[in-house]
Amino acid sequence: MKAVNVGICGLGTVGGGTFNVLTRNKSDIDAKAGRHINITHVAARQLNPDCDTSSVKVSDDIFAVAEDPNVDILVELIGGTTIAKDLVLKAIQNGKHVVTANKALIAEFGNEIFAEAVKNKVTVSYEAAVAGGIPIIRALREGLAANRIEWLAGIINGTGNFILTEMRDKGRAFEDVLKEAQALGYAETDPTFDVEGIDAAHKLVILSSIAFGMPLQFEKVFTEGITAISSADVAYADELGYRIKHLGITRRRENGVELRVHPTLIPSSRLIANVDGVMNAVLVKGDAVGPTLYYGAGAGAEPTASAVISDIVHVARSVNGDTSEVDYDANVPHLGFATDQLSNFNILPIEEVETAYYLRISALDQPGVLSKITQIMSEAGISIEALIQKEPAEGQDHVPVILLTNRALEKQIVAAVSKIEQLDSVAESVVRIRVESLK
Ligand code: HSE
Numbered sequence: 001m002k003a004v005n006v007g008i009c010g011l012g013t014v015g016g017g018t019f020n021v022l023t024r025n026k027s028d029i030d031a032k033a034g035r036h037i038n039i040t041h042v043a044a045r046q047l048n049p050d051c052d053t054s055s056v057k058v059s060d061d062i063f064a065v066a067e068d069p070n071v072d073i074l075v076e077l078i079g080g081t082t083i084a085k086d087l088v089l090k091a092i093q094n095g096k097h098v099v100t101a102n103k104a105l106i107a108e109f110g111n112e113i114f115a116e117a118v119k120n121k122v123t124v125s126y127e128a129a130v131a132g133g134i135p136i137i138r139a140l141r142e143g144l145a146a147n148r149i150e151w152l153a154g155i156i157n158g159t160g161n162f163i164l165t166e167m168r169d170k171g172r173a174f175e176d177v178l179k180e181a182q183a184l185g186y187a188e189t190d191p192t193f194d195v196e197g198i199d200a201a202h203k204l205v206i207l208s209s210i211a212f213g214m215p216l217q218f219e220k221v222f223t224e225g226i227t228a229i230s231s232a233d234v235a236y237a238d239e240l241g242y243r244i245k246h247l248g249i250t251r252r253r254e255n256g257v258e259l260r261v262h263p264t265l266i267p268s269s270r271l272i273a274n275v276d277g278v279m280n281a282v283l284v285k286g287d288a289v290g291p292t293l294y295y296g297a298g299a300g301a302e303p304t305a306s307a308v309i310s311d312i313v314h315v316a317r318s319v320n321g322d323t324s325e326v327d328y329d330a331n332v333p334h335l336g337f338a339t340d341q342l343s344n345f346n347i348l349p350i351e352e353v354e355t356a357y358y359l360r361i362s363a364l365d366q367p368g369v370l371s372k373i374t375q376i377m378s379e380a381g382i383s384i385e386a387l388i389q390k391e392p393a394e395g396q397d398h399v400p401v402i403l404l405t406n407r408a409l410e411k412q413i414v415a416a417v418s419k420i421e422q423l424d425s426v427a428e429s430v431v432r433i434r435v436e437s438l439k
Pocket of ligand 1: 129131156159187188194298
């Protein structure tokens with residue numbers, strides 16, 4: 001059977017990992033694909049000293065791979081959305097299948113790229129774009145195909161989870177942990193993508209589109225990062241039996257779909273609450289299967305390479321042995337649903353999202369203050385699940401009051417909090433963190 005020739009663009013952390021794992025495990029991988037998978041061309045601005053590229057064609061122009069008639073699958077690992085987009089479109093137009101780990105590219109330009117791929121009868125695979133080594137795209141598109149997905153929630157940024165874990169367990173400073181994540185190759189080139197939730201938003205929109213069968217709408221994801229999380233809130237959450245995790249959550253509701261990334265208190269007893277360090281996890285609730293949990297390394301060279309290579313094997317298995325054309329009809333649609341069956345669900349604005357809340361209020365330590373706060377909540381129709389008042393710190397006349405609310409619409413909470421902040425007996429802004437039971 002004809003071999004499949006692979007051209008790798010980008011030889012950084014993930015490119016280097018892909019090159020090395022494909023080379024190291026070649027005989028097993030070929031046996032699984034049922035044919036030889038050969039790296040025939042690599043292109044990178046600079047070579048990776050960890051990769052022995054002496055037996056492959058090496059270019060410094062990535063577009064040389066897209067133009068190489070000998071390449072069947074172009075693997076895009078350069079990142080970014082400008083040159084990467086041109087490269088991927090060029091490869092597609094030249095009849096090459098594409099494998100990419102580029103979540104920003106798929107989240108922002110996936111609709112256009114998939115349409116071009118369908119037109120040119122090639123595939124674009126992107127397992128590595130979400131949750132690193134966890135095969136979550138395949139699980140959603142294939143393993144859970146029987147289900148009507150109700151919701152999913154995931155820790156889908158390894159850097160953010162690593163930072164929150166180190167802060168909680170070792171009391172380390174935010175900046176210090178971030179530097180370590182960069183040195184370990186977990187963080188994005190621009191690490192604000194990690195800590196401000198943009199990276200997680202890219203991944204969430206992809207998961208949501210596959211879960212519910214709708215076009216990608218990155219601009220509609222509500223995104224809040226982890227930079228404002230204080231060690232005081234981490235400690236109070238612990239005391240209440242919760243962990244703070246940075247979650248991507250998408251949920252089907254009667255009037256639309258929730259699509260949101262933000263720090264979230266989750267009960268410590270949930271398995272996902274105990275996913276620490278750079279590890280990722282995605283909890284998916286299907287109507288038939290119930291809750292399922294997927295766990296693994298969300299970043300790093302070889303975990304991400306594992307997902308990239310699974311796509312290469314998938315493409316290698318589905319292309320015709322003699323001509324390298326993909327058996328297109330038998331292939332899995334890019335977003336799991338047939339392209340003409342995608343729905344334009346309404347993405348709910350954050351005000352319409354329904355969630356419980358952790359509120360930390362700095363209140364004057366005198367009689368009647370708590371009753372004013374609880375009265376505002378009750379007038380807003382929001383029930384209180386738990387309330388604790390801490391001791392005042394030495395010399396302070398204000399005390400932290402922590403409320404856990406029941407579920408309510410975000411706009412109800414915002415209105416009530418604004419009234420609480422106007423009380424003379426309340427100093428500073430109220431700290432608000434959403435709470436999910438993930439039942
Ligand atoms: N910066 C990303 C993360 C890399 O930390 O999860 C994997 O997408």
